[in-house]
Amino acid sequence: MADKIEKTSDKHYEDKFEFPLWKLIKQRAEEKGISYAKAAPAVVAEYTKTIKYRDPEFEDKVIMARAEELNELGKKEEKLGIKFKDKKSK
Amino acid sequence: MTDDLTEIADKVIETDVLMIGGGVGGCCAVAKAKENGLDVTLIEKAHIDRSGSAGQGIDHYEGFFTRDGTTTLENVSNEDWRLGRYGVRYPNLNVKYRLYKCQFWVFEQLEKLGVPMRWDDGEPYWIPFPFVGWERRKTGLRVHWTNIKPILGRAVRRSGARILNRTMAIDLLTTDGKVVGATAVNIRTGEFIVIKAKATLIATGKLMRLYNPETPMPWKYKFRYHFCPASSAGDGYALVYRAGGDLVNMDINAWTFRIRDDLTCSYGSFSLNDGVPMKTYTWDGEEIINPNATRYKQLEDEGKTPIYFGFDHFSEDSHKRLEVAFADERMLSFKVAEERGFNPKTHRYELQDLSPTGFYRVSGIYIDENFRVLRGNEPIEGLYAFGDGSAGGTSGVAGAATGGLLLAEDLPEILKDMDEPEIDISQVEEHKQIALAPLAVEEGVEPLELESAIRDICERYVGMFKSEGKLREGLRRLGSLKDWLGKLSAESPHHITGYLECRNLLDLAEVHIKACIERKETRGNYFRSDYPEIDKDMDGKFFSQRIENGKEIIELREPIPLKPEYLKDAEEEKAELQTADAAS
Numbered sequence A: 001m002a003d004k005i006e007k008t009s010d011k012h013y014e015d016k017f018e019f020p021l022w023k024l025i026k027q028r029a030e031e032k033g034i035s036y037a038k039a040a041p042a043v044v045a046e047y048t049k050t051i052k053y054r055d056p057e058f059e060d061k062v063i064m065a066r067a068e069e070l071n072e073l074g075k076k077e078e079k080l081g082i083k084f085k086d087k088k089s090k
Numbered sequence B: 001m002t003d004d005l006t007e008i009a010d011k012v013i014e015t016d017v018l019m020i021g022g023g024v025g026g027c028c029a030v031a032k033a034k035e036n037g038l039d040v041t042l043i044e045k046a047h048i049d050r051s052g053s054a055g056q057g058i059d060h061y062e063g064f065f066t067r068d069g070t071t072t073l074e075n076v077s078n079e080d081w082r083l084g085r086y087g088v089r090y091p092n093l094n095v096k097y098r099l100y101k102c103q104f105w106v107f108e109q110l111e112k113l114g115v116p117m118r119w120d121d122g123e124p125y126w127i128p129f130p131f132v133g134w135e136r137r138k139t140g141l142r143v144h145w146t147n148i149k150p151i152l153g154r155a156v157r158r159s160g161a162r163i164l165n166r167t168m169a170i171d172l173l174t175t176d177g178k179v180v181g182a183t184a185v186n187i188r189t190g191e192f193i194v195i196k197a198k199a200t201l202i203a204t205g206k207l208m209r210l211y212n213p214e215t216p217m218p219w220k221y222k223f224r225y226h227f228c229p230a231s232s233a234g235d236g237y238a239l240v241y242r243a244g245g246d247l248v249n250m251d252i253n254a255w256t257f258r259i260r261d262d263l264t265c266s267y268g269s270f271s272l273n274d275g276v277p278m279k280t281y282t283w284d285g286e287e288i289i290n291p292n293a294t295r296y297k298q299l300e301d302e303g304k305t306p307i308y309f310g311f312d313h314f315s316e317d318s319h320k321r322l323e324v325a326f327a328d329e330r331m332l333s334f335k336v337a338e339e340r341g342f343n344p345k346t347h348r349y350e351l352q353d354l355s356p357t358g359f360y361r362v363s364g365i366y367i368d369e370n371f372r373v374l375r376g377n378e379p380i381e382g383l384y385a386f387g388d389g390s391a392g393g394t395s396g397v398a399g400a401a402t403g404g405l406l407l408a409e410d411l412p413e414i415l416k417d418m419d420e421p422e423i424d425i426s427q428v429e430e431h432k433q434i435a436l437a438p439l440a441v442e443e444g445v446e447p448l449e450l451e452s453a454i455r456d457i458c459e460r461y462v463g464m465f466k467s468e469g470k471l472r473e474g475l476r477r478l479g480s481l482k483d484w485l486g487k488l489s490a491e492s493p494h495h496i497t498g499y500l501e502c503r504n505l506l507d508l509a510e511v512h513i514k515a516c517i518e519r520k521e522t523r524g525n526y527f528r529s530d531y532p533e534i535d536k537d538m539d540g541k542f543f544s545q546r547i548e549n550g551k552e553i554i555e556l557r558e559p560i561p562l563k564p565e566y567l568k569d570a571e572e573e574k575a576e577l578q579t580a581d582a583a584s
């Protein structure tokens, strides 16, 4: 997927795409004749069931993998002399 | 002059507790104070069902700093925090301590108010919060609170409190240095209201409108702020300042990345995404660590900006989480993103540049851990504040709700021996004259024009990179805007809001610039081009500003240290956690 991404935002705009969850919220709101805000809780509750929120093994794996990447990146930046703290006190 | 209040006011209310601001904090305080048997009056500039910064929803709740030892109470007494090494100068660490300490009680209280806190099987919505050691820790909740405000609104109505929606506080009423209530105006009808109260509570949100919003078309579009515009005019700060209370840290304002390519979409889960943070890129595609202000300035100097957030590393599962975060916090973002063709799967989101945003977290109303507003070292009788507008870490939903609930729990005891408030009628007359004046101005200036002029001064003469000459010029120009206030017109009572907000913004811009002139150093996100180094003598110190006998006072203060009993508590907790760690 990464190679499809342009560097700046120049060519990022897509003609058309839809967020699946937004589509479901709009559908329910229209069916029931209610606002999006009223429609959202029931739809979100169902949608969250398709997400691995309650799978700690999966979550730990992705969190740690990303943490590892960030640690590596941090080390690289440190080697380049990039400092995150303030300049030395006078 | 008359001594009969009813001749001046359209309505006079007498109450135990006056709550100004019906956001998250205000609603929690009102419901709890009613439960505790008090007579409570709530005035809200908008409507409690959707007002305030949580009006469109909330996606995460941070507060459980004591659980599992992630960020222990020890952090409250952390040296770096205390000394403000990163520019963060907490004026009173005891406030934070009190908030942390009662989080499980607050959890129960919110549940009692009808706020959903758990999955179907009863487990709290723990979020893997990735701050410390990047481990999965239970320090916050992943919440689906699109409707938190209607839920809290219902709880307040059920409580039987007196609710005045569309009612804006003008100023506080004082007698012999005590606060005895406030004046207000109904911004639909123009009704002028006096509220006499034993305790006046302020939770009116944070101050942001001295600077432009994060997204484009800044001048006329207040709805381009990340935070709710009605609760971003700093009304509470100005009310407290004019009543003699201290504002602190008004030289620094937060600098946080916001997403420019959207109506500032859900920030919490969007960037941290349940433990899988976004990637940050320079304009030419190099991945970098999400920069702080100092690093951003380097990137800017190196020609590496703008910078972007990318989600190309996300699994399908993470993308779904992102969608849920949109739904929870700002559903409008779906529409904006779709209409602009910003698909997070293929699009990188441009971040706001290095510009100031709001005054909160460590800036704002100076309070002690009992939420009493301070004048110098002494509390002002009858006046309390909490939530986004108070300095000391009471911001965010957790801070606002906890502040409101804790204070309301203490109120019966506080009010027990309090005298009936006495009102100074001349103040009431003065407030009425000020508030209703623009109704009589024909073909005057629109309030938003003045607001834009104030913002222009702050952007141009204060901004991110400050220097003596610019600040002084800004102050001079601000002075010349003061006459405009009398030229503002309100076609209908509705426009009184904008006028009164301008009045507040003018006062606060002056406070801000004067604090900046005093702070002659560079630290954290506070840049003085003419003083590029940290001044070690300023370690941990902050400015407080107030009016005393008509004179402006600016003082350099040290943070109020953690009380010995709290420190002991923190140390005991640390030892317990170490033992538990060793055992596991």
Ligand SMILES: Cc1cc2nc3c(=O)[nH]c(=O)nc-3n(C[C@H](O)[C@H](O)[C@H](O)COP(=O)(O)OP(=O)(O)OC[C@H]3O[C@@H](n4cnc5c(N)ncnc54)[C@H](O)[C@@H]3O)c2cc1C
Pocket: B020, B021, B022, B023, B024, B025, B026, B043, B044, B045, B046, B051, B052, B053, B054, B055, B056, B057, B058, B059, B060, B061, B062, B167, B168, B169, B170, B203, B204, B205, B206, B226, B227, B228, B230, B231, B235, B236, B265, B266, B267, B268, B329, B330, B386, B387, B388, B389, B395, B396, B397, B398, B400
């Ligand atoms: C899009 C968005 C997402 C957010 N997401 C999160 C999140 O996930 N987690 C989190 O912890 N925080 C989040 N926040 C921040 C959170 O909403 C605030 O910290 C919280 O609402 C603060 O509560 P408060 O009561 O102090 O102020 P607010 O909720 O802003 O309420 C202040 C109230 O005072 C009223 N008011 C102002 N002036 C006057 C006056 N003169 N007279 C009468 N009434 C007045 C306002 O109309 C408003 O209703 C988010 C904010 C935004 C904007």
